[in-house]
Amino acid sequence: MTNIPETGRTPRVQLRLVVIQVLAFSLLLTLGGRLWYLQIRESDAYAEEASGNHVQRVVQPAVRGSILDARGVPLADNETRLVVSASRTELLTMEDDGKEVLTRLAGVLGMRPEDVMDKVRLCDAETPQPCWNGSPYQPILITDEATAQQALQIRERAEDFPGIVTEPAAVRRYPGPGGAETAQVLGYLSPVTDDEVRRAQDTDSPYLRSDQVGRSGLERQYDKELRGKAGVTRYEVDNLGRVLGQGENDPAEPGSHLVTSIDSRVQRVAEYELNEAMKDARKEWDRNTNEYYKADSGAVVVMEAKTGRVVAMASNPAYDPNAWVGGISAKDYEKLTGEASNNPLLNRAIQGQSAPGSIFKVIPTTAAVNAGYSFDGPYDCSSSYSIGGRAFGNFEARAYGPISLGRALEVSCDTVFYRLAHEEWLKDGGTTPKKDANDWFYTTAHQFGLGKPTGIDLPNEVGGRVPDRQWKQEYWEANKDAWCAQGKKNGSYTERIAYENCLEGNKLRAGDSVNYSIGQGDTLVTPIQMASIYAAISNGGTLYTPTVGKAVVSADGRNVREIEPESHGRLPMTKKTRDEIDEALAGVATRGTADWRFAGWPQDEIPMHAKTSTAEVYGKQTTSWFATYTEEYTIVMTISQGGTGSGASAPAVRKIYNALYGISEDGTIDRRKALLPTPQKGLPKITPHG
Known part of the structure; x- marks a missing residue:
């Protein structure tokens, strides 16, 4: 038998082994480098990210502070209601985008399916109200008026209502004490938008996606103080979402209360008398246009003459601010914004501009004296x-x-x-x-x-x-x-x-x-401007910046920041000129254009000063203006297309004064019936319980 010598591996096999060894070494080197980068170089960043992935945040909304009148009566507060909300992100994971669930929900709540679906669609330039203008990741309110039976039905059949949550929550309320709506002054709330969240991120008052923010009036002006700070509870969870423990907890801080200078009793009288004056004006015949006066809008301001604080402010047409609570319906939105609505959201006391007519004449009177003309005249x-x-x-x-x-x-x-x-x-x-x-x-x-x-x-x-x-x-x-x-x-x-x-x-x-020179032509003023001017004449010449807010009080009542009256100048007149104008305006009420409206007024005890105005507007009926003051108060009323100042506005203004001072039509004063014979001085006491 012949032995064949072993010749070893061929060169080709050896080459392949070398290549495989090089590749294996390269892969091991790459893997090692990557592990070093992840575990050493970027270990802190990834540890933080990994930790964040296992922390879930639960937000507890802060209770919004109340808005109170000068006596502590709530004009805006909160009440607990059963709220039903929908998660839009969860609904969109369904094949039909949640339509079946929302239709089923509408049946339980007694609502129309299309109304429920309108509430969860997002607002944009092409989508009309109602729609959702808040964050798409935030639960969307469907109703805040669910009954206990409806809430129980949704909870017991949770499998039929994925993405739907029902729970008790604090909901804004505008109680309208005594019928005083105060709508345009208070304003309303709506959900925060993503853009607002982004813009507020680096400020000292950032928004959470669950926040409701003020959109007009005091709710907007004092939103930061009223909103408070939402609480956040952090839970540690595993990859399956199971809670492992509780992390840091930031408790919610309730919002502060806003005490206003508004007196809800006087506010109610002002709203009522303005509305009645407009209704009465519509019964009067306009000889210039041969039709009844339209009296389509109006405003009245009641102001403390010595401080500029607003005691009452009414604008007509008005509306119920509760229409915005829980999301406004299509029907209510049309009433507030449609062509036939005449803009009830507009606060005509500060946003309504028109020619002032003769109430403006105190200005050219002052100008003439400053230009060198004699107050005594005579002038033809x-x-x-x-x-x-x-x-x-x-x-x-x-x-x-x-x-x-x-x-x-x-x-x-x-x-x-x-x-x-x-x-x-x-x-x-x-x-x-x-x-x-x-x-x-x-x-x-x-x-x-x-x-x-x-x-x-x-x-x-x-x-x-x-x-x-x-x-x-x-x-x-x-x-x-x-x-x-x-x-x-x-x-x-x-x-x-x-x-x-x-x-x-x-x-x-x-x-x-x-x-x-007589307040016509292209001249435009607002009621609040004229109230400020007549208040300055009353108090001796000081122009105060008008205010509605009187104090911001912490939720427990311990910290109080009073909002003091501030002067921004004086009227450009000497004391002599002021006294002469003051006497003339008293004469308007006793022997001038308004004397027939103040028959029997107790002039010796409560001196009344007034100025009437019938302003002409091209293409419209005349605008009624009436500006007045006593030692304590200034009242200015205007009615668009309402006729003369003494005819339309004056009777209503006198009735407001009657209520303030307790004066009967024959001029008898009964202090027991007076709502506010002198302005409210102090602040109401607020305790942790309200």
Whole structure:
């Protein structure tokens, strides 16, 4: 037998083994490097991330603070209700996006399926209300009025209602004490949006996705104080979601309470009398338009004359703020925002702008005296005054002959102010003003605080308009192109006006100045502005920034931050001029345009000062204004398309004063019936229990 010698592995096999060894070594080296990177270099970051993955946060919403009137009566508070919510993210994991579940839920709650589905759809530019404008990851409120039987049915059949939660929760409530809705002053709440959450992340008051935030009124202005701080409980869980233990716990901090200067009793009277005045105005015949007055909107402000604090503020049309609680329905939303609604969400006391008419005349009176004219005059109160062939008439073509500025206020003589304004316009250079033009009438209006917001502690206040030379120029530059495109020299009235404005709409004409002198033309004011001015005349000349908030009080009542009245200047008049105007305004109530409305008023005990106004508005019926003050209070009321000041607004204003002071129609004072003969001084006591 022949032995064959062993020759060993072939070169090809040896090469393959070397390659495999190199690959294996490379893989081991890569794996080792990766393990070093994860376990050593990035160990802290991944440890923190791993820990976070095993911590679940449960949010406990903070109880929102109450809004109280000056006596401690709740205007906005909370009540416990059974709340049914839906998780949109869980519903979207279902094949039909949760439609079957929501339809089943609607049946239990006695709601229409389409209404329930509308509540969980997200708001965007193309989606009308009702819809969800909060975070899509936050539970969406379906109803806060579930009965115990409905809640039990949902809980017992949990398998039929995945993504649906029912539990007791604190829900905002607007009790409307005595029928005082105070809607536009209080405002309303709605869920926080993702954008708001992002923007507030780095602030000292971040939002949680479960938060409700104020959208208007005091709820918005004092949202940070009222909202409090939600509690967060952290649970350690395993990968299967089983709770292993409890981690850090941040307890919820309830929101602070806001004490206001509003007196709910006076608020109720103000709302009622404004509404009644509007209804009465609609029964009166307008001889100018040959129809009944429309009296489509109005506002009234009751203010402490010596502090600027608001005792009552009403705007009409009004609404029930509880409509927003739990998510607003499509029907209610249409009522509040539809074309036929006339904007009840608008607070006309601070956002309604219109020409003031004759209540404005205290400003040109002051301007005339500051320009060097004598208060005593005499000035000719003729039935009309002509400029360039155009006659500017006095109200109802009345003439009173030579009178003082004080008497001009009492009888509301327009032609006296026409003459003064025209003379000053000529002195300033007319349509080609001097470089050093005084513009007394316009400058004085700015000094009275017009043309800018008063600074009241309510959001979205507007500033009105003083149509001076600067405004004319800016307005012309903004509208010149449109006027030139529309204007025709021999066209319709509006086309001719556009043609004239195109050529010289930036010039302050004589007609502009005389119209302005009686609060007409392009002049715009708000009721709160005029209330501030008349309050300043009452208190001797100090302009206070109006306030509704009086104090912020912690939930336990221990910490109190009072909101003190602040002055932002004085009226541009001497004490002598102030006293002369004060006497003239008292004369309005006793022997002037409002004397027939104050027959029997106890003038010796409670001196009344007033000014009536019937402001003309192009294309509409006249606006009724009535501005008044006593030593303690200022009340200003306006009714759009309501007629005259003494005819429409004055009776309602007197009735508010009657309620404040306890005065009967014959002028008898009964202090026992007086709601608030002097302003509320102190603060209500708040304990941890309310």
